[in-house]
Amino acid sequence: MRSLGWSVLLLSLTSLATAAIPKSCSAPPEYPHTSLDTKVRAKKGFQSGDKVYYNCAEDFTPTRGSRSVQCNNGEWTKLTLKCEKKSCGNAGDLPNGQFHYEGSSFVGEKVYAVCNEGYTSKGVNYMICKKSGWTGEFPICEVGETTCPAPAVANSVTSGGNAFAYQVGDDVSFTCRQGFQLDGAQKIICMPGGLWEPKPPQCLPQPQKTEQTTKSADKTGGCGVPLTHHNANANLAGKYITRTSFASGEKVHYVCNIGHVQAGGSKYRTCTDGKWTPLELKCERKLCGSAGEILNGEFSYTGVMFGDTATANCNEGYILVGKATRNCLHNGWDGRVPVCEAVQCEKPPEVANAKMIGLQEQSYTYMSVVYYQCHVGILIGEKEIWCTENGTWSASPPQCKEITCQSPNVPKGFWRGAHNGLYHFRDTISIMCSRGYTITGPTTITCGSDGKWSPGLPNCKPMYHRKLRN
Structure with a gap:
């Protein structure tokens, strides 16, 4: 029986020890x-x-x-x-235009600049929502630095070049091919707002003249000026443009438009019995390929062929240095690959009575972390701050505050140990009452972070004894 009692006691002690861990x-x-x-x-x-x-x-x-x-x-x-x-929210106000949003301004979505009438967008006309906010150059709607698209007038020969785009003030003159007559202005000018004035003319057929020319060509076996479909991306070589007739058996050749390369087919056509053989030349846009690799960023492409653009966007915490947009031209991408540099924060502020961990001799870049550790007192605030994508610290520096509590005032109460005028944070004392008094409330109190004793001061109340009767 005694052995059983010891076993129960041992098991209880073991359970208590296990529960304490x-x-x-x-x-x-x-x-x-x-x-x-x-x-x-x-x-x-x-x-x-x-x-x-x-x-x-x-x-x-x-x-x-x-x-x-x-x-x-x-x-x-x-x-x-x-x-x-993360949402980028409103992109702001666009002077002389307005923004059209692709969705709800979430990361990865675009906002497009639509300029008012008489204004045109300078540079890239959109921004992309990234983790750091709207990225890319802010679009500008302005007058005077616009371009006009190349005017397309079928069955015509232009003087003024075959440019991809024209600047304000550039002019183009038109001459219709044989068998067609001009309907409209012969010369047009690129005006502010990106419009041609007067509007581009047309080259309309001349039925009677065409019929006579055909009969004349049939008699001699020769051919008139060869026409080219506007989708061919090729033009008759320059040395043939001024000629109006060609002998039977004579050959002409074509060249691909600027920004295009031969991708197959013959560039020659032959006049045979008054008719030109079909043009089999295939011209495709030149390939520019990759615009380059950006460390801590990336290019977004409209494409990688002639006429396309690549826009640089930096990752969160990095800013763009250089021109954001590269254009695919006939000789490759223009400009240089821009650089994404890390955002920098100023030196973190020092805190009195604190040690700083993570100090650097050079600059503090995005996501650099600094820790604070108090020598004296307790730390009030964030113990770690980091450099954010905006170039500011994530929080204000903390404070090292020395917390003290006044000596507890408990009438008829006492405690063992030193009776200091001030006690420090987390100091703990046990209070007892004088003889003839009993304690109500906590017997152990601790100096709290607010400078007060926790959970509160006890009271010492006198004991009451009943008088015994004889």
Whole structure:
């Protein structure tokens, strides 16, 4: 029986000892739209009291709550951090125009500049919503530096070149090919606003003249001026443009338009019995390929062929140095590959009575972290701050505040140990009452972070004894 009693006692003591050991935690749980540091994910176990920090996932931003959870006797506290999909919001006001949004201004979507009548967009006419906000050059609607598209007038020969675009003030003159007559102005001028004035003319057929010319050509076996379909991306070689007739058996050749290369077929046509053989030449836009690689950024393309553009966009925390847009021209991409440089923050402010960990001799770039550790007192505020994508620190510097509590005033109460005039944060004392008094309230009090004793001061009340009757 005595042996059984000892066994029960031993088992009870063992259970109490086991219960006194805090339980460890397994890996912290996953939450939607959040991520944990790689080192945290690789760790197997966590001790009670350990803290881990969550970040918002890519393209999401924190809106409220704390980033940390704590292991508490085998269970993780609940994460209060809330992450919402990042939106760039309103792109602002566009002078002499307005913005048209592709969606709800979420990351990856575009906003386009639409200029008012009489104005034209200078440079790229859109911006892209990225994690750092609207990126790219802010569009400008202005008068006087616009361009006019190449005028397309079928069955005509132009003087003024075959440019891809014309500047304000440039003029183009038209001459119709044989068998066609001009309907409209012979000369047009590129005006502000990107419009030709007067409007481009037309080359209309001359039925009677064409018939007579055909009969004349049939008699001699020769041919008139060969016509080219406007979709061929090729033109008759310059040495033939001024000629109006060709002998039977005579050959002419074509050249691809600027920015185009021969992709197959013969460039020659032959006059045979009054008719030109079909043009089999195939001209395709020149390929520019990649506009280059940007460290900490990327190009967004309208395409990689002649006439297309590539616009540079930097990653979050980086700013563009150089021209954002490159154009695919007949000799390749113009300009140079721009550079994305890391955003820099000023030197972090020093805090009295604090040690700074993470100081750097040179600049503080995006995501640089500085930790504060108090020599004296306790830390009020964030113990770590980091350089944000805006070139500012994530929070104001903390303070190292020395917290003291006055000597507790408990009438008829006393405590052992030093009777200091001031006690420091986390100092703990046990209070007892003088003989003949009994204590009500806490017997152990601690100097709190607010300079007050916690959980409060006790009271010493006199004991009442009943008088015994004989």
